[in-house]
Amino acid sequence: MYRKLNNLAAGPTMTHTRSLPYDIDSAPARFAWAVTGSGHGLVESLEIAATLLPHVDLFLSRAAQEVLPLYQIDLAQLKQRFRVFRDNSASAVPVGMLYDETRYHTVVVAPATSNTVAKCAFGISDTLPTNMFAQAGKLGIPGIVFACDTQPVVVTKSPLDWVELRPRNIELDNVARLRQIDHCHVVCSLDELRAAIDARIADIRMPAPEAESTCTSA
Ligand SMILES: Cc1cc2nc3c(=O)[nH]c(=O)nc-3n(C[C@H](O)[C@H](O)[C@H](O)COP(=O)(O)O)c2cc1C
Numbered sequence: 001m002y003r004k005l006n007n008l009a010a011g012p013t014m015t016h017t018r019s020l021p022y023d024i025d026s027a028p029a030r031f032a033w034a035v036t037g038s039g040h041g042l043v044e045s046l047e048i049a050a051t052l053l054p055h056v057d058l059f060l061s062r063a064a065q066e067v068l069p070l071y072q073i074d075l076a077q078l079k080q081r082f083r084v085f086r087d088n089s090a091s092a093v094p095v096g097m098l099y100d101e102t103r104y105h106t107v108v109v110a111p112a113t114s115n116t117v118a119k120c121a122f123g124i125s126d127t128l129p130t131n132m133f134a135q136a137g138k139l140g141i142p143g144i145v146f147a148c149d150t151q152p153v154v155v156t157k158s159p160l161d162w163v164e165l166r167p168r169n170i171e172l173d174n175v176a177r178l179r180q181i182d183h184c185h186v187v188c189s190l191d192e193l194r195a196a197i198d199a200r201i202a203d204i205r206m207p208a209p210e211a212e213s214t215c216t217s218a
Pocket of ligand 1: 035036037038039040061062064070113114115116127148158159
């Protein structure tokens with residue numbers, strides 16, 4: 001069972017000023033977790049992200065920043081536990097951290113709106129999450145995207161009530177297209193997201209294969 005989101009601000013590290021359990025400059029490589037403006041899977045995705053602490057940092061789209069409080073998630077409280085990067089530059093300045101290979105080994109986009117899925121599928125990068133995804137791909141850093149609109153009927157929680165959505169063919173087609181993008185693993189449920197992250201963790205912990213010997217005895 002995942003930790004409840006309300007506990008994100010609880011625990012011994014909670015203070016009224018930001019106090020992180022690690023120093024970003026000396027911490028080992030970790031997950032870069034991009035959050036978009038999707039209400040669907042928002043709380044649950046952040047619960048999964050919290051299980052990775054302190055080995056995860058958050059990267060919010062502008063829409064994510066607006067949607068968070070609508071689901072009773074307080075940005076100030078998130079910042080007490082996570083290092084949070086907001087989308088407040090035209091060139092997605094935090095993306096530069098991906099060039100330092102010791103910082104991030106994986107980029108997760110969860111939850112991903114149909115807007116972000118479409119942009120990622122067509123190589124558009126004009127938000128912090130889409131820039132993180134695109135630049136990671138160009139660097140060969142694996143990406144995991146939790147696409148929300150993947151079924152003919154999606155039942156999701158709006159800020160007021162549960163609603164039933166019927167993704168159009170364009171949304172389903174974009175998910176299919178995203179699956180073709182290099183270094184990208186698309187997941188369609190929270191269980192698949194957790195499994196993909198566990199698999200990635202297992203991958204990272206795997207000892208590097210021994211270099212093949214090319215020597216022949218003379
Ligand atoms: C309360 C609320 C919930 C939303 N939930 C979703 C959602 O589940 N899926 C989705 O694709 N868009 C959703 N949206 C719309 C996106 O936030 C909007 O398309 C936004 O432009 C996405 O920007 P981003 O992809 O850069 O985060 C929601 C908007 C609001 C206000």
